[in-house]
Amino acid sequence: MIKGSPAGRIARMTGDSGPERVLIAASFVNRVGNGLFNAAAALYFTLIVGLPAAQVGAALTIAGLIGLCAGIPGGHLADRRGARMIMMLALVVQAVSMSALVLVESWAALTAIATVDQIAAAAGGAAWGALVARVGGERPAVFRAKLRTFVNLGVVLGTVGAGLAVAADTRGAYIALILGNAASFALCAVLLLLLPHCPALAAPPRQRRRSAFADRPFLVFTALYGAMGLQYPVVSLLLPIWISQHTEAPRWTVAAVFAANSAFCVLLQTRIGSRIETPGDGGRAFRTAGLLFLVSCPMMALAAHTPVWAAAGLIVVAVFVHSLGEIWESSAGFALGFGLAPDHAQGQYQGLLGLGFSAGQALAPAILTTVVLGLGTVGWLLLAVFFAALGAAGPALARWGIRTRPQTAVAEDATV
Template sequence: MIKGGLAGSGIRRVAGDSGPERVLIAASFTNRVGNGLFNAASALYFTLIVGLPAAQVGAALTIAGVIGLGAGIPGGHLADRRGARPVMMAALAVQAVSMAALVLVESWAALTVVATAGQLAAAVAGAAWGALVVRVGGERPARFRAKLRTFVNLGVILGTVGAGLALAAGTRGAYVTLILGNAASFGLCAVLLLLLPRYPVLAAPPRQQRRLAFTDRPFLVFTALYGAMGLQYPVVSLLLPIWISEHTEAPRWTVAALFAVNSLFCVLTQTRIGSRIETPHDGGRAFRTAGLLFLVSCPTMALAAYAPVWAAAGLVLAAVFVHSLGEVWESSAGFALGFGFAPDHAQGQYQGLLGLGFNAGQALAPAILTTVVLGLGTAGWLLLASFFAALGAAGPALARWGARTRPGPNVVADDVAG
């Protein structure tokens, strides 16, 4: 009995420190499994099964992404004033319907309309999710956010494995199953949120500006820096695979290995590292650490072009290991600064703005990385490394600036500690 109780307690600690934490972890995990199913096969479905030209698919998704950028801030404000849970559930319902509608798409126009509806709902859901995470996180928000991201990464990995099986089959039925599976994940995520408490809406101070986040200069600067640092994500998913195939002697299986190393390393280390980064002061230092790690990883990736086959493979895997460590520090810094700067009654609005900056950076990333970095070769990698290091170096000063402008005594204490 004692062993069973201890085992059960250990399982609960791994899955969450409270009932609401476990609910949100389960909901997020379920949704990300569905995302993993769809994301790995979406482009191939529209090009190979539906028969749309790749250029049309790219244009439709780009238009949808750009339009969706504008929904996060008003969606976050709505979550602050009406409650994060109902707003997120409504957005998830729209995502479920729009995802299921993709199986009916047969033209570029239809894809653009359906994808735009999904992106608008995704922006609203992202902002509401941020506000909900703050309420559920309680007294140890950093630990909870790190644990949540661990399970999110694990969900994507499992979903991607399922997508691989469907891709191997290559039939329309297999692809449709992936799409409907993702749609079901949105619906199940919404249903699981019903198990969360009804958190009361926090009253805003009198005369608060509707767009408070836009007047918060430290947060605006952080949003820009965070969006720019977000270029590090496509380095592994887009830039490095092209570099390996076109400029190195590394075996082609290295491309698959780097994804496995990146995902598994983040799963294994996110909670251990992220749970220690709780305050904006911690976040500023973590942002600097991330920049320094990218300063090491990017030149190592470039060196692979000058090494023989097995040495090139080793350099690539070592670089991805260091880069993944930087990713964990960068995401943990984003949690500490992004949530720590925002007042509790306006978390949704602030997370909407932060999401806008991050998504804008992701939209620009493919063009920047493929033209500037690949175009310049090794010099481009060194320029990218210096760029990341410079962004990270601004972290501690940004945290101190933010601390001086926060009204709360806890954040001011962080500044004194720095």
Template sequence: MIKGPPAGRTAGDNRPERVLILASFVNRVGNGLFNAAAMFYFTLVVGLPAAQVGAALTIAALIGLLSGIPGGRLADRRGPRTVMMLALAVQAVAMSALVYVESWAALTVIAAIDQLAAAAGGAAWGALVARVGTDRPALFRAKLRTYVNLGVILGTVGAGLAVTVNTRTAYLVLILGNAASFALCALLLLLLPAYAALAPPPQQRRWIALTDRPFLTFAALFGAMGLQYPVVSALLPLWISLHTDAPRWTVAAAFAINAGVCVLLQTRIGSRVETLRDGGRAFRLAGLLFLVSCPMMALAAHVPVWAAAGLVVAAILVHSLGEIWESSAGFALGFGLAPDHAQGQYQGLLGLGFGAGQALAPVILLTAVLGLGTAGWLLLGVFFALVGAAGPPLERWGARTRQALPAADADAERDGVPA
């Protein structure tokens, strides 16, 4: 439920909001440390073949999808802070155990445990964000994502230093640093109120999210639109290297521009997407921006070197703006369509849709799009535009099927106690 701000209040100026921003920042610094260098550690230090490492991480990610909805429902019934802290503790232990990995089987098991905890914790995190950011939800979530992006960037810089040193000790520092970030994040959450569960309406279905057709549709569309993330991280670097005359530094420039634009503009743009209607329009705009950026990336393969670099830079600027509008739409629709007493379950379903899209991304992007070349890029842009065009009608469908909370329930949510 979207609430207006009390007079004189802005996001980030109360203690719970500051605590959650800091905890999320710490956690994402650790993620950046590990994710950017994990493949190097397991292949160069542990000695596992790259194909085995990729298979282990893919299997673990698919297994992890199973815990999102149950973890979210547990957060709704036992309180999101408790479930998130438990998930972080499991991740801290699992991450520490990676320093003892010597086989593919051990890596698969430990990574699967980590991903199960991550999915459950992600759903609980969504429910916690909904409870903390009640004054200006759009502005708070935009600020939160800004600091999350900044944390990933800083962690990635640290990982780059370790990769440069390229010793076992350097990689172990990254792994244990990530484990420590989970533990510190959990400790910081102790500074948050112990938000009590919100009572569901009488005769409420246990798995309400799975019967909510508008939200199920949105989860699928959100997962489809989420393909835009590996466009930057996986598809574009290969396209630049294999099909364009652009210099290799263009790849690094694309990453830097994407990160910089998101950090600098997320709060300014995201704070404007507050209502369901705003979310539907933002989703459509994101699709149109991707429709512009994809042909620009394709055209880079057909122009001289100086023009290719310029096109890539321009395309990544447009794409980054689309990413901001897409994430803002995800916040507005993902939280706005979910009933307050079941935010965890709904965020778990949204995470399942997004995770499924990311799991399919290599096949869709690196096989189909890259294989088709320029035509693949054009089809990808049209695909994003069509997905985005569903935003406004989906928003209207969802708004028609929402039931407003009774006044007593709304007062209870605002006070952080059960109705």
């Protein structure tokens, strides 16, 4: 017999304390809105507003590059003025800028508004990392795993809503998506009012104002994490092109890839991620992720050389293995990203980590579509070896990071 009421089981699944449940709910709401907007934004500006695709791409690229610069200053401000306040301010700015997108009729207006939105997103993302670090409680790995589970679920639900709007293909439907995303920012800000005030933590004497830049182990981890982040567009960008152009798999396999990846991550994130708590755990998890990608990428390549009856099944199995790698990689990012950062500077460190990750995501489409697709099967094999090599550095990086922390900051066995 299953013990406990349904309400009690749901409460345990969504957090061990009130602040944890608030942060999970706020993140879920925000990601539903993101899913609504991100899946259909390009179609709205090209098909409804009538801007050329090249102009839309240029506007979003410019906005993204400028926004990258706001993460570290935003994180430092969150450390000094309070992460909740900075996060709420960023959400309000995003709610206003997102609403203003319905008035866009030119490339200049899109660029200006999108830039404001991306600056707020970068600053808010760093503040969000500091909030997660403060709210995590005694078992931060469990909390972060649950948080990412609901993030994935929110994106899935938002994407489904976006699909309905795309199917309707009317100006009103697309505007509803944009305003829905704006409302998610506003509601997320309101939910954060339920969090208790977390005063800023005092920095140790003689601490450099931007100490993250002087932390060589963390800088190296930022670079490795940004490079390993190329694994995300493998499923969302590279594999769909590979399926359609190089395999005999039916075209519905492309949709199945997205559904399977999301489902696997939602179902397994908490079970796996809750066990990865310390920087040492994170180093080992990073290595495991690389090994899983070493298996999944050749399987995806092999789909181009199998009969049609086997290609679809092989792709689904490859996506399952890749999703396991994604879970281990994200959990490693949590353990190392939060575990190596000093408590008083979590916002600044998360801003630096976000900068490295976003830079990797910006470069990923060009690398994957030119190098990997250009080389075909050989490109997939090189990508697999690249991920495995990055992962292999995880344990040594963790040991280095642990050695260079103050003894009171990382209380764990440095044996990895």
